[in-house]
Amino acid sequence: MARTTGSHSDITGPRVRAAALRLFARGGYAAVSMRAIAAEVGVQAGALYNYTPDKQSLLFDLMQAHMTDLLAETPHDPSRPAMQQLQDFVAFHIRFHADRPDEVFIAYMELRNLTEENFAVIERLRRDYEDRLESILRAGVASGDFAVADTKIVTLAIIAMLTGVNTWYRAGGRLSLDEVVAQYWDMVRKAVTA
Amino acid sequence: MARTTGSHSDITGPRVRAAALRLFARGGYAAVSMRAIAAEVGVQAGALYNYTPDKQSLLFDLMQAHMTDLLAETPHDPSRPAMQQLQDFVAFHIRFHADRPDEVFIAYMELRNLTEENFAVIERLRRDYEDRLESILRAGVASGDFAVADTKIVTLAIIAMLTGVNTWYRAGGRLSLDEVVAQYWDMVRKAVTA
DNA sequence: TAATTTAATGAACAAGCGTTCAAAAGCAAA
DNA sequence: TTTGCTTTTGAACGCTTGTTCATTAAATTA
Structure with a gap:
């Protein structure tokens, strides 16, 4: 059977x-x-x-699965130094997103095509992800490793910057993903330190 | 008459x-x-x-007008120090985009709804704008003011970061536009210097 | 082989789409 | 008031939309 x-x-x-x-x-x-x-x-x-059941569910299920995967795979180890947690986060974000260009594109572009209820669910997951990064920043500020005036703004700025990689990065292009990660980490590290 | x-x-x-x-x-x-x-x-x-003449032209005309305005108003004074040119650019970008949320949203979200020919026109204007920033970065690298390994990547990273402001900034919110500009300039400045 | 369950078809539905156009309406000049 | 031009209407066009459903086909179980 x-x-x-x-x-x-x-x-x-x-x-x-x-x-x-x-x-x-x-x-x-x-x-x-x-x-x-x-x-x-x-x-x-x-x-x-x-x-x-309908077209809307098709969109919603794709977006929800993507966000759930994202949260499940996000590295999270509060016992490590904030600087290393941040480096892990940056590397993870770039690699995870580079691996799933279609999912990422949809997750950012099709929010307005969700029903109100479905939007609320996805928005909540997105906020959870942002909170992961902000927690790292706050830990770094508390430990004196980071010089950040407003952790919320820096959180959103970093995520916007990192996600922007997807608009131009293509596998087999001028730069390897390792090089991309290194360059972005260099910018992020400098931006959050004094 | x-x-x-x-x-x-x-x-x-x-x-x-x-x-x-x-x-x-x-x-x-x-x-x-x-x-x-x-x-x-x-x-x-x-x-x-x-x-x-048709719906497509309605979209194209809106996007073209927006990009043309953007390029026309972008500050450009190669005689000034690169650091100050960069600061001017950051402040301009944030303020210009904050003033036109609808235009910005369309310019980023509706590219794929343009015909091939219309897309080429808008894409060219977008590239022209990116080149303005990259010129500033190259000048700063040449003068030794900036420590930037790859000006193209940093250009795209900065623009993505700055444009991200539009996803959360609302007039009358927690932060004034002056404060937003100051915070982002702080991040950009640190990211491009050693 | 026969009985049962699952999956796919293909037609139909009401509604909405971008666009066209003859006719009507509105307005300025003569 | 009449003439002539501009602007809008409102109906119509052929086509596509998301979704439903009785029917058929296929595959599995008995």
């Missing part, structure tokens, strides 16, 4: 999500039709509704 | 652009219908076509 009552195909389901991810990232949620997603999967539009 | 043959209303035209700007910024280009824009202006959809 490999197939349980009520279960759906374990092949088509992931392909639907993958197609939605690709197409949403390239064309934008509003501009991508269910028929276009179905065509990418090689199926008729009606079949998609075996795997998602 | 206040009205010249072939001219269009000088009242409705600007209102159409203003409505398109507002609605595109709030809902996204693809999700905003011509009928919605018309309703915002208080007119029927057909009337819009007295002021724009």
Whole structure:
């Protein structure tokens, strides 16, 4: 009994999500039709509704999965010095985001296409992630390692700067990811120290 | 003869652009219908076509006007020390963008909804703006004022960081724009010096 | 092989899309 | 008041949208 009552195909389901991810990232949620997603999967539009209740859930599930992964993988070790925690965070953020350009693009561009309830959920996860960084900054200020006047502003500035990497970085380009991480860490380190 | 043959209303035209700007910024280009824009202006959809050949031109004209304004107002005085040119640039960028949240939002979010030709035009203007900053960084490196390994990366990092202000800054909030400018200048200055 | 469950089809739905255009309305000059 | 031009209307066009559902096909279990 490999197939349980009520279960759906374990092949088509992931392909639907993958197609939605690709197409949403390239064309934008509003501009991508269910028929276009179905065509990418090689199926008729009606079949998609075996795997998602509606188009909105398709978007929301992608964004929620991305944010949940992000939070689950974020390094977190308060026992380490703040400076090293910050370095770990910078390296992690750049690498994690470089690995998932489509997810990142959607997470930043399609917020306004979420329903009010769904938006609140994603926004909360985003804030949780920001809080991880701000905690590090506050620890560094407390220990005297960082010279930061307003940890909230610096948090947002660092995240904006790091996420900006995704607008230009391409694997196999002029710079390796190691070099990118090193350069950004150099800027961040200098910006938060006296 | 206040009205010249072939001219269009000088009242409705600007209102159409203003409505398109507002609605595109709030809902996204693809999700905003011509009928919605018309309703915002208080007119029927057909009337819009007295002021724009099509929806695409409405978007393109808004973005082009924004980028042209940006470039026209960017401070540029190579005779000043690089450090002061950079400070001027940072202050200008933050203030200019804070004044035009809708235009900025559209300019960053709706690039993919431009036709290929229109995209090339906007992309070129964006690159021109980046080059302004990179010129300042190169001058500072040449004069020994800046310690920057890769001016291209630092250019993109600074612009991403500064533009990020628009995601959270609201007039009348916790911080004045002067304070925001001061904090960001502090970070940028430290990041580009040894 | 027969019975049962799951997955996909393909047509249909009401609604909305960008755009066009003949007709009507509004206004300035003569 | 009449003439001529500008602007708006309102209907219509062909097409696409998200979603539903009875039917068919396929695969699994018995």
